[in-house]
Amino acid sequence: MTILIVGAGLSGISLARFLQKDFLLVEKESDFGGLTRSVSTSGFTFDYAGHFLHWRSPLIFSLAQKILRDDFQVVLRHSAIYEFDRYIPFPFQANLEFLPPDIHRICQAGLPSKQPARSTARSFSEWAKRNFGPGIFRYFLRPYNEKLWKINLDKLSAEWCPRFIPALRGKNKEGYNPQFIYPQRGGIFSLTKNLAKKIKIHTSCAVDKINWQKKYALLSSGQKIYYHYLVNTSPLPDFLNRFIDLPQAVRQAGQKLKANVVYCLNLGTEKVPFDWHWLYFPEKKYPFYRLGVYSNIAPAMAPAGQSSIYIEWSRRPEEKFDYRQQETIVGKILKQKKIIGPVLVRQWLKINPGYVIYDFYRRPALKIIEKFLTENRIFSLGRYGKWQYSFMEEDILGAKKLAELLNHARD
Ligand SMILES: Cc1cc2nc3c(=O)[nH]c(=O)nc-3n(C[C@H](O)[C@H](O)[C@H](O)COP(=O)(O)OP(=O)(O)OC[C@H]3O[C@@H](n4cnc5c(N)ncnc54)[C@H](O)[C@@H]3O)c2cc1C
Structure with a gap:
């Protein structure tokens, strides 16, 4: 039985890890990991915006402990809202x-x-x-x-x-992330990399077209793969666009799904003068919404005496984003407020899609799409496959649940 898995982000890799059947895992990028990759330059390491593993399930805790070994650490959240020129500890309402x-x-x-x-x-x-x-x-x-x-x-x-x-x-007063797991070294990719050990991943290999009636996919390598089950973890609207002769109602439902785009500026700077893990910026005068400091969580993310920072902006997909202008504005404001010191390294990342928009069209559209996919032995998994606001724990557990189902499926 062939299970074709589209995308080797955390969801695709987790599914492969829990599967006890043959699978083919393809990833369009040259590196696996999706949003849980980390990038390093001049001694600074950055994620694709902060990726901290919040957990509720003991299974996730022990899995992280097992695969991170000496790099495993639990961190107590220390975050704030920066507003009225002061730091208000998070949560604001408390x-x-x-x-x-x-x-x-x-x-x-x-x-x-x-x-x-x-x-x-x-x-x-x-x-x-x-x-x-x-x-x-x-x-x-x-x-x-x-x-x-x-x-x-x-x-x-x-x-x-x-x-x-x-x-x-009540008991949710501190929110979902009062503590989290984060590798001591290497950023969140340490988790994904170790999870992916011994898993065969075909990188630089995209699923280009899907014939759902004949149950085959055409890969960018030119191969034609017949599958018994197809599991998607790529963004659902893009995935649907790859179908040959998709029923009109499903195509229209796919067009209803919306997300924003996140732009992330990574900065390597002289050490920041505070120990907050991340800060929320609600005021209009700050064009970005969040700033985080990896090295305040894991010091090895920056050289000694320096800081590894990320700053996030959000835009609608059709909006233009002027990188240079935003970088100038942000540098000026943050230096003036003494939030950051001299910048040594800078780098931009674009995360598209970023946050799935929970408007009132999303749920009915997903119902139509899921029905069609399930009827055709296709599963869609993960943050963008399910088109949801999910986090790493949920995506790993979602993959495990699907693996259990497929492990019991008849060949
Ligand atoms: C800004 C931001 C901050 C976040 N912070 C946190 C956090 O602090 N804690 C937390 O737990 N979670 C966080 N998350 C959520 C976390 O990123 C996700 O839960 C998780 O990474 C989703 O993994 P995935 O594999 O489902 O998706 P992805 O990582 O998107 O993986 C999908 C993969 O599919 C590949 N692909 C796409 N199209 C094709 C194709 N045609 N053929 C083959 N491959 C294809 C992509 O290249 C990608 O590698 C955050 C997300 C964002 C956007």
Whole structure:
């Protein structure tokens, strides 16, 4: 039985690791790892924006421990919001006393007296106001999320919120990532590289076309591969575009799926004057939304006395991004605020798609697509294969679950 796996990012590699059947794993890039690659230059190491392994499952903890060995470390989150020229420890809603007194009063006065039923709000705006009140919405949740998602927040669904936004009270008060696993050396790719050991990956080999009726795929190498099962981990809309004679309803559903693009500036600098792991920037005067410092988490990510930094911007796919202009603006602002020192190394990465947009078209469109794929022995996996806001743990576990299903499938 041949299982053809499209893409050797974390999902494709995890699936291959858990499969006990024959598979062919193809990756269009010359390196495997997808978003969990890391890049090194002049002694600085960077991920494709910060990739910290948050976990809930003991299985993920022990897997990471086993494969990272001496490089395994658990880190307690130390992050903040940079606003009103000060550092407000994250989560914002749990640290209102750090705000200027007048803003503190407004946020405090608007707090809901009890936690509302979380599932009732449809849009992000409605959900955020109901759960945190108008003050927190105005001073943090709205400006930050407008920057990140780049859509009107009334048109953004609230379905992803309870998992990702720390609650005001109760056991989710600290959010999903109060601690995380991060390799001591080599960035997140240390995890992926070790996970991929002994797995045969065909790099520089893309799936170009899929004939779903005859069950074969054409590869960029010119090969024609007949499959019993096809597993996709590449971005779902691109994947659907590769189908020959895709039913119109499915094609139209694919066109409804939207994502933003993330631009990431990596900087190697003299040591930063703070020990925060990452900072959120909600204010409009900062054109980026987040800045993180790898070397504050794993010192080996930068030479001694220096820092390895990433800064993230978000754009709609049709928007232009002026790299040089943004780099100049960011350098000026951050130096003026004494957030970064002299820059020694710079490098840009473009992450497209970046964040899947949870608008109200997404769910019905996915229903149509999934039905078609399942009926044709095709599975779509991972953050972009499932077109979801998922993290590494979830994608590894999703791959494991599918491997178990395929391991039991009849040949
Ligand atoms: C900005 C950002 C920050 C993040 N931070 C975190 C974090 O801190 N913690 C966390 O747990 N998660 C984080 N994530 C999520 C994490 O990146 C994903 O959960 C995970 O990397 C998804 O892996 P994947 O294999 O599903 O997708 P990908 O990494 O996208 O892999 C898909 C692979 O398919 C390949 N491919 C595409 N088309 C073809 C084709 N036609 N033929 C063959 N191959 C193809 C691609 O080259 C790629 O290698 C973050 C994501 C982003 C965007």
